[in-house]
Amino acid sequence: MEPIIHLKDVSMAYGCNGTRATALAGISFDIEQGEYVVITGESGAGKSTLLTILGGLQVPTEGAVRIGGADLSALPADGLADFRRGTIGFVFQAYHLLPYLTARENVMVPMSPERVSPREKEERANDLLASVGLAGKEDRLPSQLSGGESQRVAIARALVHDPSVLLADEPTGNLDSATGEQILDLFSEWHGRGKTVLMVTHNKANLSRATRSIRLRDGQVEEDRLLPSFSAVPAAV
């Protein structure tokens, strides 16, 4: 069976004023459907660059990236946009909710260009907000939500198209440990449904939920190891 993510000799270099900085230097690995992978490494190791390449936001300068059977380097700009909408869910450290929209509207944003009835969009957003524990807070603005609640809205937004792969960049970085655990519970629940999770983190506590750990150093894979399987998916979130 083809892995859901396949990276082969992926390199990424940035050039500026004649200088050239290498963010990734020939990375190769496969990730199977349903894995929960934590990517760690020091600052500048290439974690965020790797995440943007996996999300189809950047095309590597060298190498091949296949996700869900799609060759990302062969897709045009609109094809990459469709790929992101259909296959990938992004969760950012700073949530990046649109401050002028309510929680429900933020969740509905990815559906904005679609010709779906407003009622259908609204029901979908309400269901997702309820699934992340925000029922009754649909009409609140981000400024009226706590950090944890904002991150839940961001997760609901990432899941709106039922993606195969959830990419998260330090999702608990701005949260206290208790709230961070609640967020990790949501990822675990999602993973428990057979979805693939890739999380970039500095926090070693996050490793406890993962099935695999990849550590980067200077743009290369320093360590790639399987972790003891975390099977205790919380019954209720």
Add this chain to the structure above:
Amino acid sequence: MNIRKLAWKNLLRRKSRAVFTGLGIFLGIATFVAISSITSQMEGAVQDQLDRFGANIVVSPRAEQFSLGFGNIALGGTEVAHSRLTMADRERIASIHHKDRIRSIVPFLITAADASGKNLVWMGLPAADVAGARPWWKIQGGAGLKPGEVLLGAEAAALLDRGAGGTVTAGKRLFRVAGVLQPTGEKEDGMVIADIADVQALAKKPGGVTYFEVAALCKDCPVEEIVAQIGQALPGARVSAIRQVVESRKAAVDHLRRLGFGVSAIVLLIGGLMVLVTVMGGVQERTREIGVLRAVGFRKRSIFSLLFWETGWVSLLSSLLGAGTGVAVAYLASPVFGIEHPSIVFSPAIFGAFAGLSLGLIGAIPPARRAAALSPTEAIRSL
């Protein structure tokens, strides 16, 4: 939630920016509509005023020119009139279909006759019509002309050595000099001007008329129509528009219209540039937001639509508001521009609203394209 609503929500969030963006269009359209409305009404007022300033149609007897010659020797020529005009023709002219557009019909009789021993050309016209027919005459020493009086052209006065209060004899009649015309540079400088009845008596042509000068108000109907109708009323007459007069009046009105369009175009251009600059600045500020939208799967076209709708909303509202304000300003300011009966002119407002919307959308194209072309990498770096 759709692109339109997203655009609207963003506008509400950035009210001051939206107001500033719309201000350019609002001012541009309000100015355009106000100037166009006022200009449009002024065109009529100016045309009316110009039409009141002298005649623009001449009615004279139809005549043919005969050339006389023998072999290669030219012996000059003579003009033979087929018919004569009389005072009764005045009523026929006044009975045409567009009679309500005729402001005045002034009969003239030109004849050569003795004036205190000098053979001079006499011009006869109704004494009461002198001020209306020749409003540019400046008469020294007199207030007007009455039957039994004459006005002397500047050269005629010098030739006869007469001034206001003097007398001129013609045959057995004695005329009092009512005044002397300041030099006009025209033929009347050498003429004696008198009431037409006096000149008819002097020329022994009772009821005789050499030509009529007709002043027609041509604001709403072409002078050619009036000329044709007079021609039908007087088949034996030659009716012609004084082209120079008609064209100069048209030119004056055209200048006014061009001035209005020129000012409006400049204001609209400035409005369009304001939209361009403001929306372009907005794109810079919203790189992060655009990055989020790209990350959640917005296509380039969706980003373009978002920016386009935002500007569309602003342009639509500010254009409608500008058009309404322009109409109101034009109506209220009309008296200042000498428009006696101001009216609401809708066509500039309708055109202005469409122009404002179009201008806003055109102004939004470059920044919207730029936002759409923003690479996800560049946008995402700001996240």
